[in-house]
Amino acid sequence: MTRTLIAGNWKMNGLKASLGEIRDAAAGVGKGKAGVEALLCVPATLLTVAAEAAHGSELKVGGETCHANESGAHTGDISAEMLADAGASHVIVGHSERRTDHGETNEIVAAQAAAALRAGLTPIICIGESLDQRKAGETLDFVASQIDGSIPEGAKAEEIVIAYEPIWAIGTGEVATPDQIDEVHTAIRTRLAQRFGADGADQIPLLYGGSMKPGNAAEILEVKDVNGGLIGGASLKADDFLAIYAQAK
Ligand SMILES: O=C(CO)COP(=O)(O)O
Numbered sequence: 001m002t003r004t005l006i007a008g009n010w011k012m013n014g015l016k017a018s019l020g021e022i023r024d025a026a027a028g029v030g031k032g033k034a035g036v037e038a039l040l041c042v043p044a045t046l047l048t049v050a051a052e053a054a055h056g057s058e059l060k061v062g063g064e065t066c067h068a069n070e071s072g073a074h075t076g077d078i079s080a081e082m083l084a085d086a087g088a089s090h091v092i093v094g095h096s097e098r099r100t101d102h103g104e105t106n107e108i109v110a111a112q113a114a115a116a117l118r119a120g121l122t123p124i125i126c127i128g129e130s131l132d133q134r135k136a137g138e139t140l141d142f143v144a145s146q147i148d149g150s151i152p153e154g155a156k157a158e159e160i161v162i163a164y165e166p167i168w169a170i171g172t173g174e175v176a177t178p179d180q181i182d183e184v185h186t187a188i189r190t191r192l193a194q195r196f197g198a199d200g201a202d203q204i205p206l207l208y209g210g211s212m213k214p215g216n217a218a219e220i221l222e223v224k225d226v227n228g229g230l231i232g233g234a235s236l237k238a239d240d241f242l243a244i245y246a247q248a249k
Contacts, residue, residue, distance in 0.1 A: 005161060005205045005228035006245045007039040007124065008235025009064065009092060014046050022046075022053040022061075024238035029245060030058030036248045037228075040235060041092050041124075044078050051087025062090035062124070065098050068111035070118070080112075080119035090122045092230070094150050096167045106149025114152035117159055124161040124207070124230065125150050127188075131168035139166075140187045147191050157192070157200035161207060163230040164188060169210025171232060178223050181208050185225035214243035221248055 008025075022040060029038040041062040042050045050061045063083035067074050070081050083091055093116065094109035104112075109125065116123035127146035129139045143164070151160065164184055169176050176184075185206050192201035208220050209230030220226060228248060234240040 002202055002227045003205050004036045004248050005039060005207060006036060006241075006248050007062070007090070007092075007161075007163075007207060007228065007230050008041060008241055009095070009209070009230055009232050010040065010042045010046075010236060011064065011097070011232060012043060013236055014043055016046070016049065018236070019046070019049055019053050021236065021238045021241075022050050022059070025241050026054040026057035026059040028238065028242040033058075033245070033248075036245065038241075038245050039090055040241070041090065044083070044086070047083065047086040047088055054087075060089040062088045062092065062121070064092050065095070066091050066093065066112050066115055066119075066121075068108070068115045070115070080115040080121050084119045084121055088121060090124055090161070091116045092124045092126060092163070094126045094146075096126065096128055096165060096170065106146060109150040110152040113150065113155065113160070117152065117155060122159060122161055124163050126163045126165055126209070126230070128163075128165040128167055128170075128210075134166065134168065139184060143184060143188060144191045147188060148195075151195070157196040157203045161205045162188060162192070163207040163209050165209035165230060171211070173211050175211045175216055175220070176208070178219055181220060181223045181226060185223065189225050212244065214240055214247075217244040218247045 039060040066080040067077040093112040113123035205227040207228045207230045212229045
């Protein structure tokens with residue numbers, strides 16, 4: 001049985017003044033929601049205080065990226081071990097904004113995901129096509145190649161999460177339709193089954209991300225192979241995050 005995960009990605013947003021949102025989110029999750037995990041991935045500067053704010057609640061906190069190495073001369077970078085030390089349980093790797101802004105390739109993303117596993121974190125491995133790729137009919141091939149290249153060798157199915165985030169739907173207000181999501185998520189599950197077997201593939205939560213909001217979450221979460229969401233803008237406000245969480249089963 002696949003776990004359900006409602007995860008927020010704060011991206012480069014949030015100051016200490018935003019901790020009230022984390023406290024409110026922590027206070028609102030867990031009640032009667034066995035089987036639905038809640039997670040907020042926050043900037044590294046907030047991780048320790050966010051972990052403290054969530055302490056004793058069902059809310060987990062995570063990082064937004066990590067370096068592949070455990071430590072060393074990498075100015076400005078943060079290792080998976082550091083994230084774990086700060087209280088993270090998960091880390092997002094391979095977000096399209098990291099792939100674009102920092103030239104992160106599938107190979108780099110796989111190394112980051114391996115680092116997360118080494119540190120005892122769950123990597124949320126992001127994949128998704130651009131608008132040009134969608135228009136050219138390349139979506140399924142591209143996403144399959146990202147899956148093949150971004151999941152590290154030796155990873156076990158129960159240790160990873162995949163997030164499908166079509167780049168054209170991120171922060172644009174444009175949401176993929178249920179049919180579009182269904183097509184890609186089904187293809188992702190099939191590809192994962194080739195590597196992990198059908199039972200293994202079934203254990204990997206497949207999140208959808210891209211302009212997910214309280215008003216469209218129910219429809220998205222109903223799609224067959226959708227096991228949760230990776231939510232950007234709407235995760236910044238506890239009320240919105242909790243309204244999405246409330247619709248997850
Ligand atoms: O990129 C996303 C989450 O990782 C989605 O962002 P938005 O929900 O703001 O579109």
